Amino acid sequence: DAISFLRGCTLVSSGTNGQETNEDWLTSSRYTTELYNANNGCFVRMLIAYFFRKYDLAMELAQIHQESIVITGQCIRGNIIVNETFYLGLIAIELARRRGEQKWIALGKDSLIKLEGWAIHSSWNFQHKLELLRAEYAFFQQDVRKAARMYDSSIYHAGAHGFIHEQALACERAAIFSSCIGNNITAREYLCRARELYLKWGAKRK
Numbered sequence: 001d002a003i004s005f006l007r008g009c010t011l012v013s014s015g016t017n018g019q020e021t022n023e024d025w026l027t028s029s030r031y032t033t034e035l036y037n038a039n040n041g042c043f044v045r046m047l048i049a050y051f052f053r054k055y056d057l058a059m060e061l062a063q064i065h066q067e068s069i070v071i072t073g074q075c076i077r078g079n080i081i082v083n084e085t086f087y088l089g090l091i092a093i094e095l096a097r098r099r100g101e102q103k104w105i106a107l108g109k110d111s112l113i114k115l116e117g118w119a120i121h122s123s124w125n126f127q128h129k130l131e132l133l134r135a136e137y138a139f140f141q142q143d144v145r146k147a148a149r150m151y152d153s154s155i156y157h158a159g160a161h162g163f164i165h166e167q168a169l170a171c172e173r174a175a176i177f178s179s180c181i182g183n184n185i186t187a188r189e190y191l192c193r194a195r196e197l198y199l200k201w202g203a204k205r206k
Helices: 002-006 023-027 038-051 055-072 078-099 102-121 123-140 144-160 164-180 184-201
Strands: none
Touching (some): 038 055, 078 123, 102 123, 144 164, 164 184
């Protein structure tokens, strides 16, 4: 799965002859039929693509995944829906920041609204996700003060609630934000912290 891939584990199928899967795996076939069913394969690939900042590929896979759910009528568990919404929102906001297209802005807003509702019922599980989405959206809107505040809040809550991989992600995104606004010293600090957290989580490929 995505966690195994980021941790440097070998993903083996009957067609790989035991060769270690690498980043080229992202651009192979759309569905990983030997290891996952089509829907799960797209979702896992979407996560990996986002973590490696391949945003166009991540969005393509997210859209394929959503379409396949509609076609197959697959029942998706609540925790999967939350993660799909969260990462889809992050991808959409990044594409909105890069391109300014309305469809990505709308998709990012929709993810924010959903996370706001879920965070009311379980702040422990969802608050750090919501605040990272808010940080990214504020970054898109060039609201520097709000973005900085939300990144730090997301980092804090993710760490306090044991979501080390998303704490690492929040640090990485904060580093990108800091670099873009010209604060290179702070960016390096966030990036070093992200690296420490990814290694602590076991993500050797990051």
